[in-house]
Amino acid sequence: MNLTQEHTLDWRTAARNGLLGGTIILYFGAIGMVSTFSVRNMVGTFLNLGQILSIMGAIAAGLITGRTFLKADQRAKVIQMGALSGLLAGLPPLILIIMGTLVPNSTMFVNINAELVEILTFGLGALVGSLALIVVSGLMGVLGAAFVLLGEKYRKALINALLWVLLLGLFSENAGTVLQKFLGTSAVRWLFQNKSLNPIAAIIIFALTFAFSLFGVGNKGKTKIQSLPSEKQKQLRLIYIVLGLVFALALPWMVGTFLSQVLFIVGLYVMMGMGLNIVVGFAGLLDLGYVAFFAFGAYTMGVLTSPGGFTGGILNFWLALPIAILVGVTFGIILGFPVLNMRGDYLAIVTLGFGEIIRVLAYSNWLAPIIGGAQGVLGIPTPSLFGFRLGKPEYMYYLVLLGSLVAAFIAARLRDSRLGRQWMAMREDEDVAETMGINLVQTKLLAFAIGAGFSAASGAIFASRLQNIFPNSFGILVSINVLSLIIVGGLGSLPGVVVGAAILVGMPELLREFAEYRLLMYGLLLIVMMLAKPEGFWPEETRKRELHAKEDWDNNDADAEVVGAAD
Amino acid sequence: MPMLELNNVHAYYGHIHALQGISLTVDQGEIVTLIGANGAGKTTTLRTITGLLKPRHGSVILEGEDLAPYKAHQIVARGVSMVPEGRGIFAKLTVAENLDMGAYLRNDKSGIQESLERVYRLFPRLKERHNQVAGTLSGGEQQMLAMGRALMAHPRLLLLDEPSMGLAPVLVEAIFDTIQEINQQGTTVLLVEQNALMALSIAHRGYVLQTGQIVLSDVAANLKENEMVQKAYLGME
Ligand SMILES: Nc1ncnc2c1ncn2[C@@H]1O[C@H](COP(=O)(O)OP(=O)(O)OP(=O)(O)O)[C@@H](O)[C@H]1O
Ligand SMILES: [Mg+2]
Numbered sequence: 001m002n003l004t005q006e007h008t009l010d011w012r013t014a015a016r017n018g019l020l021g022g023t024i025i026l027y028f029g030a031i032g033m034v035s036t037f038s039v040r041n042m043v044g045t046f047l048n049l050g051q052i053l054s055i056m057g058a059i060a061a062g063l064i065t066g067r068t069f070l071k072a073d074q075r076a077k078v079i080q081m082g083a084l085s086g087l088l089a090g091l092p093p094l095i096l097i098i099m100g101t102l103v104p105n106s107t108m109f110v111n112i113n114a115e116l117v118e119i120l121t122f123g124l125g126a127l128v129g130s131l132a133l134i135v136v137s138g139l140m141g142v143l144g145a146a147f148v149l150l151g152e153k154y155r156k157a158l159i160n161a162l163l164w165v166l167l168l169g170l171f172s173e174n175a176g177t178v179l180q181k182f183l184g185t186s187a188v189r190w191l192f193q194n195k196s197l198n199p200i201a202a203i204i205i206f207a208l209t210f211a212f213s214l215f216g217v218g219n220k221g222k223t224k225i226q227s228l229p230s231e232k233q234k235q236l237r238l239i240y241i242v243l244g245l246v247f248a249l250a251l252p253w254m255v256g257t258f259l260s261q262v263l264f265i266v267g268l269y270v271m272m273g274m275g276l277n278i279v280v281g282f283a284g285l286l287d288l289g290y291v292a293f294f295a296f297g298a299y300t301m302g303v304l305t306s307p308g309g310f311t312g313g314i315l316n317f318w319l320a321l322p323i324a325i326l327v328g329v330t331f332g333i334i335l336g337f338p339v340l341n342m343r344g345d346y347l348a349i350v351t352l353g354f355g356e357i358i359r360v361l362a363y364s365n366w367l368a369p370i371i372g373g374a375q376g377v378l379g380i381p382t383p384s385l386f387g388f389r390l391g392k393p394e395y396m397y398y399l400v401l402l403g404s405l406v407a408a409f410i411a412a413r414l415r416d417s418r419l420g421r422q423w424m425a426m427r428e429d430e431d432v433a434e435t436m437g438i439n440l441v442q443t444k445l446l447a448f449a450i451g452a453g454f455s456a457a458s459g460a461i462f463a464s465r466l467q468n469i470f471p472n473s474f475g476i477l478v479s480i481n482v483l484s485l486i487i488v489g490g491l492g493s494l495p496g497v498v499v500g501a502a503i504l505v506g507m508p509e510l511l512r513e514f515a516e517y518r519l520l521m522y523g524l525l526l527i528v529m530m531l532a533k534p535e536g537f538w539p540e541e542t543r544k545r546e547l548h549a550k551e552d553w554d555n556n557d558a559d560a561e562v563v564g565a566a567d
Numbered sequence: 568m569p570m571l572e573l574n575n576v577h578a579y580y581g582h583i584h585a586l587q588g589i590s591l592t593v594d595q596g597e598i599v600t601l602i603g604a605n606g607a608g609k610t611t612t613l614r615t616i617t618g619l620l621k622p623r624h625g626s627v628i629l630e631g632e633d634l635a636p637y638k639a640h641q642i643v644a645r646g647v648s649m650v651p652e653g654r655g656i657f658a659k660l661t662v663a664e665n666l667d668m669g670a671y672l673r674n675d676k677s678g679i680q681e682s683l684e685r686v687y688r689l690f691p692r693l694k695e696r697h698n699q700v701a702g703t704l705s706g707g708e709q710q711m712l713a714m715g716r717a718l719m720a721h722p723r724l725l726l727l728d729e730p731s732m733g734l735a736p737v738l739v740e741a742i743f744d745t746i747q748e749i750n751q752q753g754t755t756v757l758l759v760e761q762n763a764l765m766a767l768s769i770a771h772r773g774y775v776l777q778t779g780q781i782v783l784s785d786v787a788a789n790l791k792e793n794e795m796v797q798k799a800y801l802g803m804e
Binding site for chain 2: 439
């Protein structure tokens with residue numbers, strides 16, 4: 001056991017976790033998050049997102065406390081310490097209740113008001129409500145702690161079931177429009193009353209998904225598939241791919257215009273993510289100016305196709321697209337040269353500066369005659385195919401779907417190619433890679449060039465959908481978004497790009513009403529990810545190895561003769 | 568014609584004059600050792616040979632050809648492999664994948680297979696653990712892997728940078744036996760070591776490096792008897 005943990009593992013640990021969890025909720029309440037979130041009902045009219053947020057502190061505290069005690073082999077204490085954590089997590093929010101009751105119209109803390117008190121006290125009044133809050137927090141602490149005592153199978157099933165219910169509750173409006181096509185209006189009206197999940201439906205869905213993940217295919221199916229002959233496995237994979245494709249093709253017609261537009265934006269980010277994943281995930285070159293290539297693609301498309309623009313629209317979308325990609329690739333190489341000898345943080349700073357330079361240039365009067373300066377490029381035509389205008393998000397979705405598939409295919413082929421091995425070796429150790437015979441200049445430039453090409457393609461499609469582009473669409477936040485999504489998905493992993501884009505780009509689009517907290521949630525998610533699941537949601541194999549190498553060592557190498565370790 | 572020849576090589580790190588006129592030769596089939604204290608410039612010498620660092624004056628000549636115009640990756644292709652100080656294995660890859668990277672420049676499948684069998688014969692430990700992630704190997708196994716990976720390039724000249732570093736005495740002996748075996752199979756070896764006694768017991772000839780200059784060179788047996796070497800590097804008074 002590790003020394004730092006051994007000395008004081010007693011009630012103080014539990015108390016600290018509880019107070020910390022509660023303080024975070026105090027903060028959420030004070031900045032108005034709890035009130036804003038409470039607008040969304042989740043299940044029935046009695047459970048809303050704000051309430052879920054306000055008990056999260058207690059659950060998380062109980063969970064972390066429970067895990068700490070379980071790891072220290074103090075199983076007997078898990079529940080009682082979880083309860084302590086939970087109870088204490090209920091204390092800091094009391095400050096909100098007191099302040100909100102005494103000075104409900106404070107001009108300094110505008111968010112601490114009667115409405116917040118009402119939410120936190122379950123409408124029971126300050127006194128009874130405060131007690132209720134502490135009791136509920138204690139209970140949540142117990143639940144959080146009890147969770148760690150469950151077997152892995154049950155834990156997974158529970159998370160699965162909870163996710164289903166919560167997501168359906170959260171997105172009940174969107175889910176309703178989608179399901180209406182399949183179940184009919186009356187069924188949907190029953191399922192989603194008051195823009196939230198019907199409590200009875202919630203229970204049924206919970207039970208079903210829980211049972212399904214407990215007894216369903218899951219892992220058993222996976223091992224069964226692995227035991228099949230490789231011929232059969234290949235066939236099965238093909239079937240999955242075809243089914244996936246059919247689903248992807250049918251998707252916009254199932255979800256309607258609004259969600260198709262969301263899917264379109266997610267797709268744009270998937271394309272960019274695939275490209276940046278090559279640069280950062282495969283080749284290990286931290287590029288923070290990736291948006292520049294997106295801008296090159298968008299402006300090239302704009303300038304070449306807009307009738308009111310510099311060229312008067314000499315080309316159509318399909319002819320301009322390859323040129324946009326080419327421009328991106330070219331600038332990828334041009335920008336690769338000066339940073340060839342830079343590593344790690346230096347590279348990050350220089351690319352960051354580069355991204356900003358491009359944005360400033362786009363604003364500048366100097367280039368304004370060509371790309372419009374602050375006015376941007378206007379009136380970029382929508383692409384059409386055989387005379388058919390791709391004017392709806394549903395059609396444009398197909399365009400990014402195709403783009404994403406091509407990008408994913410290229411990325412997958414590259415990863416398994418000789419070039420992929422070059423990138424991998426370079427990422428691990430440049431000097432060693434060079435003494436293996438790898439041409440670093442070529443390897444780096446190829447990574448920058450290909451990554452830039454994907455981004456430019458995405459930018460070109462973006463421009464032709466938006467029709468008007470302005471310099472402020474190409475800020476640093478885009479680069480950060482793309483980098484975050486590949487990290488959240490799992491650096492180096494292709495499915496991870498899609499998962500990351502869905503979470504970091506798709507979800508915020510659906511949760512527009514909470515836009516003011518978007519960056520806060522973003523930061524929180526990244527921090528929690530790095531602590532709990534640093535390899536990402538859908539990690540790539542070798543990355544998993546890296547982060548869990550130490551555990552492997554502990555597990556398998558008990559028998560290995562340990563020779564005086566060098567470094 | 569010597570296999571490798573360094574003529575009056577001067578190398579710098581910025582303003583630091585790390586190599587101050589090194590001249591040495593390594594003949595075909597030899598084991599030559601380069602000994603010296605910390606910071607003497609041993610690693611730097613190897614880096615100038617592999618092309619990772621270009622000398623400011625002087626020349627590095629491999630089998631009669633001046634290496635000045637070539638970059639590091641092109642020099643590997645000419646038959647020079649290095650086992651870097653601290654091993655530099657790819658920690659996330661498996662043993663087999665690491666070895667595979669060593670043969671990166673080769674296309675002849677049967678030749679690669681032959682090299683792989685040779686490596687597994689020299690280091691049966693690696694064969695047992697071919698699926699293990701390299702980062703979880705013990706220090707000794709990592710050294711074996713680094714040597715195996717260098718051999719996968721089928722080099723004619725093998726550069727070893729302190730292979731004994733951090734290893735227990737038994738293992739050092741085993742590693743040095745293997746170096747001798749590799750040499751007997753026809754690979755020329757330039758061995759950089761601080762463990763002068765061990766290095767001199769398997770080498771044919773040796774050079775003593777001090778603050779960027781060669782101060783002594785002789786056949787290994789004589790160096791072992793040399794008073795100054797004994798005092799400075801063998802810990803004898
Ligand atoms: N990258 C570098 N930048 C600046 N100075 C360096 C660099 N690498 C080495 N040096 C300096 O060059 C000199 C020779 O270093 P070198 O690594 O060749 O020594 P060495 O003989 O291999 O030592 P050791 O036995 O400790 O490995 C030292 O003074 C060292 O500080
Ligand atoms: Mg050294």
